[in-house]
Amino acid sequence: MRISEAGGEQSIIDWFSAHSSASHLQLPVGIGDDCAVLPAAGSTLVTTDILIENTHFRLDINHFRDIGWKSVAVNLSDIAAMGGIPTYTFLSIGLPDMDVDDAHELFTGIVECVEAGGSVIAGGDTVFSSTGITISVTQLGLVGPCGYTKRSSAKAGDAIIVSGTLGDSIAGLKLLLKDGLVKTEVEYPHLVRRHLHPEARLNASMASVNTGDVCAMMDISDGLCKDLHRLCTASNVGAIIESTKLPLSDELHAAALYLETTAADLAASGGEDYELLLTCPAEHVDVVLDAIVGVHCQATVIGRVTQSLDVVLLDENSNPTNWPNPWEHF
Amino acid sequence: MRISEAGGEQSIIDWFSAHSSASHLQLPVGIGDDCAVLPAAGSTLVTTDILIENTHFRLDINHFRDIGWKSVAVNLSDIAAMGGIPTYTFLSIGLPDMDVDDAHELFTGIVECVEAGGSVIAGGDTVFSSTGITISVTQLGLVGPCGYTKRSSAKAGDAIIVSGTLGDSIAGLKLLLKDGLVKTEVEYPHLVRRHLHPEARLNASMASVNTGDVCAMMDISDGLCKDLHRLCTASNVGAIIESTKLPLSDELHAAALYLETTAADLAASGGEDYELLLTCPAEHVDVVLDAIVGVHCQATVIGRVTQSLDVVLLDENSNPTNWPNPWEHF
Numbered sequence: 001m002r003i004s005e006a007g008g009e010q011s012i013i014d015w016f017s018a019h020s021s022a023s024h025l026q027l028p029v030g031i032g033d034d035c036a037v038l039p040a041a042g043s044t045l046v047t048t049d050i051l052i053e054n055t056h057f058r059l060d061i062n063h064f065r066d067i068g069w070k071s072v073a074v075n076l077s078d079i080a081a082m083g084g085i086p087t088y089t090f091l092s093i094g095l096p097d098m099d100v101d102d103a104h105e106l107f108t109g110i111v112e113c114v115e116a117g118g119s120v121i122a123g124g125d126t127v128f129s130s131t132g133i134t135i136s137v138t139q140l141g142l143v144g145p146c147g148y149t150k151r152s153s154a155k156a157g158d159a160i161i162v163s164g165t166l167g168d169s170i171a172g173l174k175l176l177l178k179d180g181l182v183k184t185e186v187e188y189p190h191l192v193r194r195h196l197h198p199e200a201r202l203n204a205s206m207a208s209v210n211t212g213d214v215c216a217m218m219d220i221s222d223g224l225c226k227d228l229h230r231l232c233t234a235s236n237v238g239a240i241i242e243s244t245k246l247p248l249s250d251e252l253h254a255a256a257l258y259l260e261t262t263a264a265d266l267a268a269s270g271g272e273d274y275e276l277l278l279t280c281p282a283e284h285v286d287v288v289l290d291a292i293v294g295v296h297c298q299a300t301v302i303g304r305v306t307q308s309l310d311v312v313l314l315d316e317n318s319n320p321t322n323w324p325n326p327w328e329h330f
Numbered sequence: 331m332r333i334s335e336a337g338g339e340q341s342i343i344d345w346f347s348a349h350s351s352a353s354h355l356q357l358p359v360g361i362g363d364d365c366a367v368l369p370a371a372g373s374t375l376v377t378t379d380i381l382i383e384n385t386h387f388r389l390d391i392n393h394f395r396d397i398g399w400k401s402v403a404v405n406l407s408d409i410a411a412m413g414g415i416p417t418y419t420f421l422s423i424g425l426p427d428m429d430v431d432d433a434h435e436l437f438t439g440i441v442e443c444v445e446a447g448g449s450v451i452a453g454g455d456t457v458f459s460s461t462g463i464t465i466s467v468t469q470l471g472l473v474g475p476c477g478y479t480k481r482s483s484a485k486a487g488d489a490i491i492v493s494g495t496l497g498d499s500i501a502g503l504k505l506l507l508k509d510g511l512v513k514t515e516v517e518y519p520h521l522v523r524r525h526l527h528p529e530a531r532l533n534a535s536m537a538s539v540n541t542g543d544v545c546a547m548m549d550i551s552d553g554l555c556k557d558l559h560r561l562c563t564a565s566n567v568g569a570i571i572e573s574t575k576l577p578l579s580d581e582l583h584a585a586a587l588y589l590e591t592t593a594a595d596l597a598a599s600g601g602e603d604y605e606l607l608l609t610c611p612a613e614h615v616d617v618v619l620d621a622i623v624g625v626h627c628q629a630t631v632i633g634r635v636t637q638s639l640d641v642v643l644l645d646e647n648s649n650p651t652n653w654p655n656p657w658e659h660f
């Protein structure tokens with residue numbers, strides 16, 4: 001059955017009302033009026049990201065549920081990047097007249113990710129789109145008790161830390177494009193999941209910020225190379241990264257061989273990692289590492305911030321080497 | 331020159347930084363980090379609306395500048411509907427690799443409407459879209475000193491008031507679809523402008539809410555028929571509307587003849603009017619009308635709220651008549 005046969009836009013609003021957490025009912029005004037009304041609050045974080053079919057995802061190498069999940073996760077990752085706590089999610093969704101079951105899978109992924117992040121769907125807009133699926137999410141968050149973390153506060157001498165492992169998502173995407181969904185999910189389940197179903201590092205963010213030792217932080221959405229350059233530019237510093245220290249998953253090593261590249265290159269160029277990139281004074285690095293590991297998230301020192309503005313990658317012999325070409329959308 | 335030749339996404343961010351009001355620089359964190367950080371505030375209004383090419387607008391019967399304007403105006407209209415004051419605007423824009431001059435016209439329309447509404451662009455996301463232009467706007471607002479107005483607070487006996495005139499926008503669209511942009515702009519400039527360049531009724535909203543006499547309010551975005559039914563359902567009331575009282579522009583009368591319909595039918599079905607629909611106790615109707623007229627906006631009593639749940643339209647002989655078919659997107 002198509003959406004048009006199931007009641008159109010109103011049926012979608014009804015679905016979200018029935019399947020969302022009841023928390024939005026505690027708002028002064030929740031779903032269903034011209035605006036949501038949110039209670040008075042301290043400093044508010046706001047981020048917005050839009051995912052468009054055939055730019056950010058393709059239906060042939062994806063599950064509808066994962067598309068929904070990821071559309072929210074990339075926004076939660078921005079909240080994590082600032083050390084925030086997710087509060088309210090607003091959805092703008094453009095859909096073709098698609099199968100209702102597929103649409104409900106998409107919505108289920110959205111709701112699952114919103115709830116996993118401790119957020120509440122507080123409003124949105126659903127419209128017809130003749131040209132494919134578009135999902136725009138605006139995520140609000142609260143600043144935690146230790147304040148927020150900007151990308152412009154790195155200082156020369158800081159240690160550079162990343163959460164999790166790098167390169168998994170880009171490897172997953174390359175494999176999906178090469179071999180399709182069915183084969184890749186069997187052979188590289190971890191890499192596929194890292195690409196299709198990213199987890200925002202909300203706990204690692206809060207744990208590290210609560211140490212009071214984090215100087216600068218951002219999330220890695222366009223790959224370490226691009227995003228580290230952004231952090232350095234914003235902070236007016238440089239960096240030295242040791243490629244041998246980049247955290248790599250076992251599956252990435254195996255995939256790199258198959259993809260005729262190296263795991264370190266995939267990790268350094270990457271893209272859609274949604275890991276945290278942060279800096280802290282060298283003398284406090286153990287405190288920050290312990291805090292992140294304490295919430296069951298890997299954390300690795302990969303280099304240090306420098307006064308010189310160059311952003312240098314060192315090879316296995318500690319010689320400067322070229323950054324691999326950054327990742328691009330299809 | 332295409333966007334890709336002009337520097338891609340970064341050139342767009344740079345454009346907005348150069349052409350936006352400097353107010354966003356006074357935010358704790360404005361454009362350029364993972365999130366915007368907004369200062370602590372009282373109750374916050376949030377609304378989001380998405381405009382998709384060939385669903386909400388067509389390039390052959392539009393100007394890029396008007397598309398940008400309207401994408402913001404429809405959100406400001408939701409803030410007006412709740413009696414709010416616009417504060418911050420967040421943009422998610424999907425663009426094909428279009429001509430840079432056309433893109434700048436689009437952005438100029440966005441900035442002009444944001445500034446006309448007293449808002450500030452505080453963040454966004456710009457991505458490539460292979461399938462046409464998509465603009466998703468999330469608008470934040472503050473609740474004014476007299477509180478916010480819901481659509482669910484109408485009471486039996488209330489007078490029903492609309493701002494401005496009704497039906498102009500749908501007539502403008504029908505004429506544009508029939509005769510194209512060039513001819514229609516010459517022959518029906520007012521109706522075309524009402525369709526392509528709607529004005530959010532922020533002043534009329536604030537003036538009426540500040541009387542303390544408004545019971546229920548919403549904006550008319552899907553036409554009087556649909557939206558009045560929504561207001562009545564939300565308030566658990568009915569309404570009687572006198573079709574002879576619907577406020578009609580001179581151009582609408584002329585266009586109705588040419589479109590082989592009646593002005594009253596266009597006004598009652600309508601769509602994209604972006605006028606205010608509000609109710610107040612009958613004994614305070616002059617106070618509310620005076621307040622709206624005082625900010626140079628037409629205001630008209632078109633009927634009354636009833637205890638019976640029927641939403642009735644009366645013809646010129648005061649007999650119940652069928653509501654005309656509601657407006658649909660192309």
